[in-house]
Amino acid sequence: MKFAMEPGMANSSKQLSGAEILIRCLHEENVEFVFGYPGGAVLHIYDAIFHQDTFKHILVRHEQAALHAADAYSRSTGKVGVALVTSGPGATNAVTGIATAYMDSIPMVIISGQVPTYAIGEDAFQECDTVGITRPCVKHNFLVKDVKDIAATMKKAFYVAASGRPGPVLVDIPKDITAHFCDFDYPETVHLRSYNPVTKGHLGQIKKALKLLTEAKRPMVYSGGGVVLGDASEHLMKLIQSLGLPITSTLMGLGGFPASDPKFLGMLGMHGTYEANMAMQDCDVLLAVGARFDDRVIGNTAHFLSNPRTIIHIDIDPSSISKRVKIDVPIVGDVKSVLADMNELIATEKPKQNTVELASWFKQIDAWRSKKCMNFAQSSELIKPQYVIQKLHEVTKGEAFVTSDVGQHQMWAAQYYKFEQPRRWINSGGLGTMGVGLPYAMGVQLAHPNAQVACVTGEGSIQMNIQELSTCAQYQLPIKVIMLNNRYLGMVRQWQEFFYENRYSESYMDSLPDFVKLAEAYGHVGMQITKPGDVEGALKEAFAMKSRFVFLDFITDQKENVFPMIQNGKGLSEMILAEDL
Amino acid sequence: MATTARHIISLLMENESGALSRVAGLFSARGYNIESLTVAPTEDPTLSRMTIVTSGSDEVIEQIIKQLNKLIDVVKVLDLNDGKFIERELMLVKVKATGTFREEMKRMCDIFRGRIIDVADGSFTIELTGSGTKLDAFIESLDKSAILETVRTGASGIGRGDRILKV
Numbered sequence: 001m002k003f004a005m006e007p008g009m010a011n012s013s014k015q016l017s018g019a020e021i022l023i024r025c026l027h028e029e030n031v032e033f034v035f036g037y038p039g040g041a042v043l044h045i046y047d048a049i050f051h052q053d054t055f056k057h058i059l060v061r062h063e064q065a066a067l068h069a070a071d072a073y074s075r076s077t078g079k080v081g082v083a084l085v086t087s088g089p090g091a092t093n094a095v096t097g098i099a100t101a102y103m104d105s106i107p108m109v110i111i112s113g114q115v116p117t118y119a120i121g122e123d124a125f126q127e128c129d130t131v132g133i134t135r136p137c138v139k140h141n142f143l144v145k146d147v148k149d150i151a152a153t154m155k156k157a158f159y160v161a162a163s164g165r166p167g168p169v170l171v172d173i174p175k176d177i178t179a180h181f182c183d184f185d186y187p188e189t190v191h192l193r194s195y196n197p198v199t200k201g202h203l204g205q206i207k208k209a210l211k212l213l214t215e216a217k218r219p220m221v222y223s224g225g226g227v228v229l230g231d232a233s234e235h236l237m238k239l240i241q242s243l244g245l246p247i248t249s250t251l252m253g254l255g256g257f258p259a260s261d262p263k264f265l266g267m268l269g270m271h272g273t274y275e276a277n278m279a280m281q282d283c284d285v286l287l288a289v290g291a292r293f294d295d296r297v298i299g300n301t302a303h304f305l306s307n308p309r310t311i312i313h314i315d316i317d318p319s320s321i322s323k324r325v326k327i328d329v330p331i332v333g334d335v336k337s338v339l340a341d342m343n344e345l346i347a348t349e350k351p352k353q354n355t356v357e358l359a360s361w362f363k364q365i366d367a368w369r370s371k372k373c374m375n376f377a378q379s380s381e382l383i384k385p386q387y388v389i390q391k392l393h394e395v396t397k398g399e400a401f402v403t404s405d406v407g408q409h410q411m412w413a414a415q416y417y418k419f420e421q422p423r424r425w426i427n428s429g430g431l432g433t434m435g436v437g438l439p440y441a442m443g444v445q446l447a448h449p450n451a452q453v454a455c456v457t458g459e460g461s462i463q464m465n466i467q468e469l470s471t472c473a474q475y476q477l478p479i480k481v482i483m484l485n486n487r488y489l490g491m492v493r494q495w496q497e498f499f500y501e502n503r504y505s506e507s508y509m510d511s512l513p514d515f516v517k518l519a520e521a522y523g524h525v526g527m528q529i530t531k532p533g534d535v536e537g538a539l540k541e542a543f544a545m546k547s548r549f550v551f552l553d554f555i556t557d558q559k560e561n562v563f564p565m566i567q568n569g570k571g572l573s574e575m576i577l578a579e580d581l
Numbered sequence: 582m583a584t585t586a587r588h589i590i591s592l593l594m595e596n597e598s599g600a601l602s603r604v605a606g607l608f609s610a611r612g613y614n615i616e617s618l619t620v621a622p623t624e625d626p627t628l629s630r631m632t633i634v635t636s637g638s639d640e641v642i643e644q645i646i647k648q649l650n651k652l653i654d655v656v657k658v659l660d661l662n663d664g665k666f667i668e669r670e671l672m673l674v675k676v677k678a679t680g681t682f683r684e685e686m687k688r689m690c691d692i693f694r695g696r697i698i699d700v701a702d703g704s705f706t707i708e709l710t711g712s713g714t715k716l717d718a719f720i721e722s723l724d725k726s727a728i729l730e731t732v733r734t735g736a737s738g739i740g741r742g743d744r745i746l747k748v
């Protein structure tokens with residue numbers, strides 16, 4: 001059956017429809033994958049997708065997952081992730097994914113359908129104010145009101161998303177605009193008079209910083225997600241090697257510096273190592289690189305500031321500097337370029353260092369290290385969640401891409417999987433969105449078809465996007481789900497144990513499905529592991545199935561907690577350690 | 582406790598729909614004060630000029646300026662309080678003009694160098710321009726029962742001499 005198309009569809013020879021233009025823009029941007037879900041307002045666009053095979057469209061089972069998958073594609077490759085959703089519910093379902101990407105500064109372009117221009121404001125079917133709803137959680141957004149503006153808007157969207165401090169950009173396109181025709185001309189360059197992100201750091205400031213670092217008695221480097229996003233790992237490595245400085249990393253920065261390096265003190269913050277938090281508190285000169293002093297990292301700000309230190313901060317975003325903590329030497333610029341300049345200065349000026357003091361500083365650090373805060377009591381009966389992650393690290397030789405959800409399992413993955421490379425650790429740090437793990441693994445596996453991809457999750461989080469087991473089947477993604485099943489919303493339970501006298505209000509996970517059968521129902525392999533002795537074997541077996549999606553349900557110790565822990569409102573040096581209890 | 586001060590922030594932004602809500606949304610999302618906000622296109626119709634009166638500690642004002650600069654539609658931001666500037670606001674006041682009030686209102690209007698721009702049987706409408714404090718003083722000096730209605734534009738500001746905000 002055939003129906004007449006909407007008015008405006010009459011074709012002329014060389015002009016393209018708005019939908020076709022949009023597709024051509026994506027081709028121009030070398031987009032490999034579009035993660036999306038169709039609906040009324042984007043039908044013209046989906047018809048244009050039907051006629052092309054330059055990029056692959058991945059049909060998810062929920063728009064939230066499309067956003068997370070595109071986000072993880074970006075996190076693991078450094079390229080811009082692209083998602084496509086319909087108007088109204090399609091757009092509102094996408095909001096969690098957009099906000100997640102925004103909080104972690106991930107470059108994405110989101111295309112949302114909108115009701116036709118003539119219906120906007122009339123409470124039309126599936127109408128919502130997408131630009132209004134998303135405004136606080138995007139770097140920028142656009143409503144395209146003329147087919148002639150599509151190409152220029154898309155060019156701007158990709159440019160804004162990827163430059164400066166990256167972030168998601170949404171382009172809302174009314175349906176009639178995708179049906180109108182005009183010539184296609186993709187701009188080669190883009191200039192926005194109101195947007196000129198800096199790249200080079202101020203050389204005078206860089207010199208000042210270097211002088212402080214070399215003269216310091218107790219220097220410390222604190223590296224964040226900016227090092228990973230800014231592809232600055234090699235430059236950071238060089239700096240640390242030439243000055244021999246101790247370094248810690250935020251949750252988002254893991255892999256930005258190799259965990260096996262003796263200068264690395266582990267992650268800092270709420271669940272950071274004893275040595276990292278103590279050194280952070282005690283140092284006299286602190287270099288923060290692409291990090292933002294957030295509440296989960298420095299704990300109580302007043303306590304942090306009670307110990308005087310000189311702080312140098314390198315960040316691409318001027319508003320990150322002196323936002324929570326006053327900075328003595330701000331350096332606004334691209335982390336990579338600033339570190340390169342610093343390394344060059346070191347090479348030419350060969351600054352003298354305070355080596356005696358530095359050696360005794362490392363002695364102090366080693367004393368803190370000897371606390372061995374990451375030790376945990378092994379059990380022969382119950383599977384310890386930390387042990388599963390240690391074995392995962394061994395079996396994958398530390399080379400896997402690890403995505404995680406949000407909760408205790410996320411912290412254990414961060415603590416016990418020793419990341420050696422950037423862009424291997426994919427998780428929601430800023431927004432802390434449960435449900436990202438599985439769609440994150442999809443985005444990563446599509447981007448790296450031959451890589452080992454593990455999704456570390458909990459039985460709470462996985463159920464927030466469990467429908468994506470179907471997408472994984474459709475695209476034959478050989479992801480390995482490592483579920484640490486403690487039958488609790490573990491992180492909630494831990495807080496209730498510590499701060500609410502064991503009143504486990506609504507944190508027990510009842511009526512769980514048989515995850516093995518569930519996996520099998522989607523055509524995947526399911527395994528349940530209940531004994532510590534079976535952990536390693538199961539992992540080996542799963543990863544040996546190179547082309548299969550395997551769901552591993554590890555029944556873990558229900559009462560295990562994440563340590564060290566800094567309670568809300570406490571300072572960095574006021575950690576609770578496992579041995580304290 | 583850091584001391585808070587009143588600041589007048591001037592900015593130029595792309596004259597596009599949505600630009601105003603980005604600025605207003607930023608202030609509400611981050612919990613910054615807005616005492617007043619005015620906006621209108623400039624001599625270049627692609628640009629709008631906004632004047633925001635806000636208050637906060639030096640650190641808060643610094644963050645406000647940075648966050649405003651971060652908005653993609655914002656072209657330039659200036660904290661007028663960083664130098665010398667002039668501030669003006671327009672107010673229209675409708676007052677009772679019956680009996681003795683009729684002479685009294687005309688007198689007050691003259692003292693404050695206002696203008697009566699509408700005359701009706703029982704009321705005058707007075708137009709008054711000046712700094713916010715001058716307009717406040719005028720309202721203070723009137724008999725409360727005489728005031729029928731007031732409307733104020735919110736402050737506009739401009740730098741003195743060669744302090745110029747332009748792209």
Ligand SMILES: Cc1ncc(C[n+]2csc(CCOP(=O)(O)OP(=O)(O)O)c2C)c(N)n1
Pocket residue numbers: 405406407408409410432433434435457458459460461462484486488489490491492
């Ligand atoms: C969407 C969402 N809702 C609620 C929370 C609050 N929250 C943080 S951790 C957590 C429990 C997670 O449980 P589970 O996935 O089983 O992991 P576990 O902590 O047990 O390892 C909850 C509810 C959240 N982070 N995200």
